[in-house]
Amino acid sequence: MSGTNWIGLYTLTQREVSRFFSVYRQTVLPGLISSALYIMIFGFTLERRISEINGVPYTLFILPGLIMMNTLTNSSSNSASSMLQMKLLQQLPDILTAPLSSLEICLAYIIGGTVRGVVNGVLVMLVGVLLVDMPIEQPLATIGFIFLVSWTFSSLGLLLGQLADTWDQLAMMQNFFLTPLSFLGGIFYSIHMLPDWAQKISMINPIYYMINGIRYTVLGIYDSPPLNSMIMTIFMTILFTVAAILVMKSGKKIKQ
Amino acid sequence: MTSPAIHISDLHKSYEDTIALTGVNLTIEDGEFYGLLGPNGAGKTTTIHILTGLVLKNSGVTEVYGKDTVKDFRFTRSQIGIAHQELPIDWFFPIEKLLYFHAGYYGISKRIAKPRVEELLERLGLKDKRTSRLRQLSGGMKRRYQLAKSLVHDPKIIILDEPTAGVDVELRHELWDYLRELHKNGKTILLTTHYIEEAELLCEKVGIIDKGQIIKEGSPRDLTKELGKAGINIHMTGWCDELNEALSSFSFTYDDNRLHFTVKEPEADMARIIQLLSHHNCHILSVSAEKSSLEDVFLHLTGKGIN
Missing domain, CATH: 3.30.70.100 (Alpha-Beta Plaits)
Structure with a gap:
């Protein structure tokens, strides 16, 4: 065997994708249900007090943020939990002793998480279209953006999964960093509604740029220039992908 | 002259505060049945794990059929099938599917792997359990699955880390018969075991490892003749x-x-x-x-x- 182990890469990717589809009640349905609840509870109730933001009805305004939150939560937790699970359940040696390179192993995990992120993001988007007749200004760009964010957070999840030793450590990363950054990234508000100091802080939150970007592709509105969102997302994609591959290559916390 | 199946020279490895290997030298010829005997912590599993890429070595040479196990990892790993001592757990897939996955990691498509998977399920008495999850299998069945998994890509070298640990006497003898059959068919086998009887019965050559070094090597007969009482x-x-x-x-x-x-x-x-x-x-x-x-x-x- 020389060059790329394509069958190996395909098999591991297939395993990763089949794994989350086999437990769709845990991995696909919750995002749909919680998004529908957000739309009903936050959207319909708050819309009476905040009728519009940037000229868009409040329910529509929060939908791109919900798409993004589902996308990044699902993509990161897929690769993180899968990697940690394989470590803790003694499945990882099967992968590490196979003729698969660090790059191939990483790609398989990242693609697995990306597929879950895209599936969840697109399904929430469809919920928006069906429930509140959400218009999508640039459908292809929206799906492309969901894909890019899924890849970014799947890579981040893989990185965290490799470095974590326990479920507690993994949960800490997700609960104390990812979720707060998502909520503070402007899912439910425009950052122009915040005081100056809070706006400045939001500018260093990468998730803000992702929500801003998808809001632009879906609704055509934005708080910051869409190009900045694209640049930041591409930068984060490259950063986390390279970091995940380098950690895998080093064997840190995986090989002794 | 052909290269030996496995060649290890001056292999050193330390973990944070433990010295695991202090210069292991080992050569296993193609087709040989070799037993690595040693007490807990002697360095058996570390040696095997370095050979298969699970542990990073500090220094030394590790080769499979003359190729370096780090530089030419694709070649060397595809020659080896390993049955780990620890039994894995998988909640998601039936064992038949897991065997196909395992073949796939080694670059073997499902179509090509099919006859091999069928043969192994039949030969190792797992046919009726093909749709079971690993957690539903008994300890003995899990051992058989481990062996099937190590053989699914038809490797030339089989590494068995304590393959009969915790199995009953009947299954142990069944596994021994199967290992003899594999050896007869030309496979090179490296076995680590706590059961001296296992090594005496199966191995052509044994290496006794202690404190991270192989301290004596030879056929069980020659060793007992030389050092026995x-x-x-x-x-x-x-x-x-x-x-x-x-x-x-x-x-x-x-x-x-x-x-x-x-x-x-x-x-x-x-x-x-x-x-x-x-x-x-x-x-x-x-x-x-x-x-x-x-x-x-x-x-x-x-x-x-x-x-």
């Missing part, structure tokens, strides 16, 4: 002083009508001793032979039992 016990009457002279070529003690000989090969020496005693009109009441075992060799070399 075999003996012959004879209960007799009619001792005469001439016997001291007649038996002077043997190492023996005589006390209370009992003769004890320390010999390398009891079967070979017994006839001669009996002949000499009869010649001097001794009356032999009983004869027993103490056979030496690898356990004695192990004790002799390491100063402790394998367990």
